[in-house]
Amino acid sequence: MPVLKREQARDLGDPSGLPKLPVPPLQQTLDMYLKCMSHLIPEEQFKKTKAIVEKFGAPGGMGEFLQKKLVERSEHKANWVYDYWLEDMYLSNRLALPVNSSPVMVFPKQNFTSHSDTLRFAAHLISGVLEYKSLIDGRALPVDYARGQLAGTPLCMDQYNKVFTSYRLPGAKMDTLVAQKSTVMPEPEHIIVACKNQFFVLDVVINFRRLNEKDLYTQLERIRKMADIEEERLPPIGLLTSDDRTQWAEARSVLIKDSTNRDSLDMIERCLCLVCLDEPSGTELTDTNRALLMLHGGGMDKNGGNRWYDKPMQFVIGADGCCGVVCEHSPFEGIVLVQCSEYLLRYMRGSPSKLVRAASMSELPAPRRLRWKCSPDIQAFLTASADKLQRLVKNLDMNVNKFTGYGKEFIKKQKMSPDAYIQVALQFTFYRCHGRLVPTYESASIRRFQEGRVDNIRSSTPEALAFVKAMSMLCDAEKMELLWTAIKAQTNYTILAITGMAIDNHLLGLREIAKELKLEKPELFSDTTYATSIHFILSTSQVPTTEEMFCCYGPVVPNGYGACYNPQTDHIIFCVSSFRDSAETSSDLFVKTLEGCLKEMQDLCLKCNSESKPTDSTEKMAGNTKVMKNGSKS
Numbered sequence: 001m002p003v004l005k006r007e008q009a010r011d012l013g014d015p016s017g018l019p020k021l022p023v024p025p026l027q028q029t030l031d032m033y034l035k036c037m038s039h040l041i042p043e044e045q046f047k048k049t050k051a052i053v054e055k056f057g058a059p060g061g062m063g064e065f066l067q068k069k070l071v072e073r074s075e076h077k078a079n080w081v082y083d084y085w086l087e088d089m090y091l092s093n094r095l096a097l098p099v100n101s102s103p104v105m106v107f108p109k110q111n112f113t114s115h116s117d118t119l120r121f122a123a124h125l126i127s128g129v130l131e132y133k134s135l136i137d138g139r140a141l142p143v144d145y146a147r148g149q150l151a152g153t154p155l156c157m158d159q160y161n162k163v164f165t166s167y168r169l170p171g172a173k174m175d176t177l178v179a180q181k182s183t184v185m186p187e188p189e190h191i192i193v194a195c196k197n198q199f200f201v202l203d204v205v206i207n208f209r210r211l212n213e214k215d216l217y218t219q220l221e222r223i224r225k226m227a228d229i230e231e232e233r234l235p236p237i238g239l240l241t242s243d244d245r246t247q248w249a250e251a252r253s254v255l256i257k258d259s260t261n262r263d264s265l266d267m268i269e270r271c272l273c274l275v276c277l278d279e280p281s282g283t284e285l286t287d288t289n290r291a292l293l294m295l296h297g298g299g300m301d302k303n304g305g306n307r308w309y310d311k312p313m314q315f316v317i318g319a320d321g322c323c324g325v326v327c328e329h330s331p332f333e334g335i336v337l338v339q340c341s342e343y344l345l346r347y348m349r350g351s352p353s354k355l356v357r358a359a360s361m362s363e364l365p366a367p368r369r370l371r372w373k374c375s376p377d378i379q380a381f382l383t384a385s386a387d388k389l390q391r392l393v394k395n396l397d398m399n400v401n402k403f404t405g406y407g408k409e410f411i412k413k414q415k416m417s418p419d420a421y422i423q424v425a426l427q428f429t430f431y432r433c434h435g436r437l438v439p440t441y442e443s444a445s446i447r448r449f450q451e452g453r454v455d456n457i458r459s460s461t462p463e464a465l466a467f468v469k470a471m472s473m474l475c476d477a478e479k480m481e482l483l484w485t486a487i488k489a490q491t492n493y494t495i496l497a498i499t500g501m502a503i504d505n506h507l508l509g510l511r512e513i514a515k516e517l518k519l520e521k522p523e524l525f526s527d528t529t530y531a532t533s534i535h536f537i538l539s540t541s542q543v544p545t546t547e548e549m550f551c552c553y554g555p556v557v558p559n560g561y562g563a564c565y566n567p568q569t570d571h572i573i574f575c576v577s578s579f580r581d582s583a584e585t586s587s588d589l590f591v592k593t594l595e596g597c598l599k600e601m602q603d604l605c606l607k608c609n610s611e612s613k614p615t616d617s618t619e620k621m622a623g624n625t626k627v628m629k630n631g632s633k634s
């Protein structure tokens with residue numbers, strides 16, 4: 001598929017120099033759709049679907065008409081799928097943001113010994129945020145380039161501009177992603193500090209001067225003291241933002257009837273980001289528990305109310321050392337979150353705290369507590385939101401596991417794509433746990449294109465099914481052959497997706513343009529197979545980091561798994577989530593099975609793959625596997 005070079009695109013009038021996302025050929029998408037679903041649904045249903053798809057794609061049929069309209073749309077939009085995708089993926093989703101939508105980044109546990117330690121960390125981090133923001137504003141961030149498959153292409157940097165300027169406004173039917181427009185005389189910038197469920201305005205620019213770290217520390221100390229005054233405490237309004245979107249929209253419409261509340265909301269909506277100074281959670285800070293605390297704050301009794309989920313970036317700094325970022329996902333992808341988080345961790349490591357050297361402003365205006373007027377209606381909303389958050393807390397089943405058997409280096413030595421290999425391992429695991437494969441989502445970046453976000457790599461390929469079935473029956477040579485085929489199919493799909501040729505965005509575009517033209521919904525999209533195809537029981541994503549931290553998120557359907565992985569040279573971090581009230585799923589079982597599957601695949605590679613030259617480490621790994629299988633050393 002031809003990807004325009006930057007210079008060619010620039011000639012076509014795009015200032016970023018990136019090509020536009022192509023509209024894939026109709027027949028290619030329809031054939032691929034059938035191929036993706038053929039082995040995941042009963043034969044009878046597939047026959048029916050095949051007939052529907054053929055009718056849709058017939059010459060002169062509805063498919064051709066919609067395709068023509070989509071191509072026309074692509075001619076006058078920077079990215080033909082962006083709005084459709086944003087609404088479908090995020091804005092029209094009514095589920096609560098925590099767990100269901102907002103991914104988190106979990107930082108290494110910090111060792112704070114006092115409140116001042118915590119505030120020093122916070123002041124240092126805020127300084128880093130301000131540095132990073134000025135790089136974004138000055139267009140001084142280095143352009144990202146693709147790595148891995150088809151490495152070297154420049155990537156769209158659009159998402160960075162939204163990190164500190166967006167706000168997801170709840171709506172009755174659909175949310176709105178609001179972007180702040182820069183004004184001629186920008187107002188002083190501020191962040192919101194959440195402490196003990198109270199919200200404080202911390203101006204970071206006063207009298208046209210950016211606060212230095214010492215100033216920030218002074219202001220944070222004042223905030224801490226203000227938050228400690230029990231008589232002044234206001235209800236935990238942030239809980240409302242953890243509710244489902246329609247409910248929060250309704251509560252907000254009541255809240256804004258009062259001018260005090262309106263002013264407070266306005267300050268939050270226009271802030272750069274939140275810094276949440278959390279109370280100690282009273283929980284052992286294992287990787288899994290830190291992930292849970294970051295995803296939902298531990299509910300109302302812990303830090304669940306110390307959040308404002310509509311804001312894209314919430315930096316959480318727990319007094320017990322549990323730190324990370326909670327991210328509202330609609331403005332940007334996890335990769336941008338990683339880049340920002342890594343910048344901050346490097347900044348904090350590389351630039352020592354300037355608290356000692358810097359001089360603080362003598363007379364800083366005091367930070368302001370945001371006021372709320374809570375009518376009985378709002379109190380009722382708060383009680384309901386707290387209950388729902390509590391249910392979410394109880395329901396989330398999370399397992400963060402560092403698989404230390406091997407990492408991407410071993411896989412590369414097999415001449416295989418580590419990502420494809422891990423995806424096949426996830427399919428193998430699902431099959432072992434559930435005896436079938438299911439529609440799977442793997443996010444694939446399409447930032448090679450203007451305003452590109454992601455499309456889907458459908459990892460449950462027929463080739464993956466053939467491999468996982470073979471693992472319990474055939475001889476090693478046949479299994480190895482099928483593993484190669486499965487990895488090749490996965491790699492090919494990846495290349496299709498990152499070059500804008502995957503099927504999910506295209507099908508969404510065809511569906512949405514029919515709606516926009518007020519046409520009757522094409523049968524293809526009312527067919528049960530289509531509903532099955534977008535019910536992603538396995539929702540996966542590679543989020544690699546170069547700093548010590550990991551990303552995780554919840555499942556996207558009630559009976560599903562979220563599986564986020566972070567491949568490193570010699571290990572892989574897996575963050576697996578599911579819901580306890582589903583009888584079908586168990587994160588612990590999934591992770592345990594995954595470990596076994598990864599070991600079996602390694603064993604197979606070591607036995608069969610002629611490319612695999614035994615090295616010290618692979619010999620060691622082979623030895624370990626033998627001990628496990630035979631129960632005694634050979």
Ligand code: COA
Pocket residue numbers: 147148149333334335411412413414415416417418419420443444445446454494498541542543
């Ligand atoms: N033999 C040896 N090495 C190989 C190989 C092979 N056959 N195939 C790939 N490799 C190497 C690559 O060169 C790369 O090397 P590097 O570590 O030096 O860069 C490495 O293995 C990783 O490549 P691969 O595993 O194929 O994956 P990838 O980096 O191309 O990633 C996607 C694939 C789909 C994850 C990536 O394209 C993508 O879209 N990422 C974004 C996902 C995202 O948006 N996540 C956040 C969602 S919120």
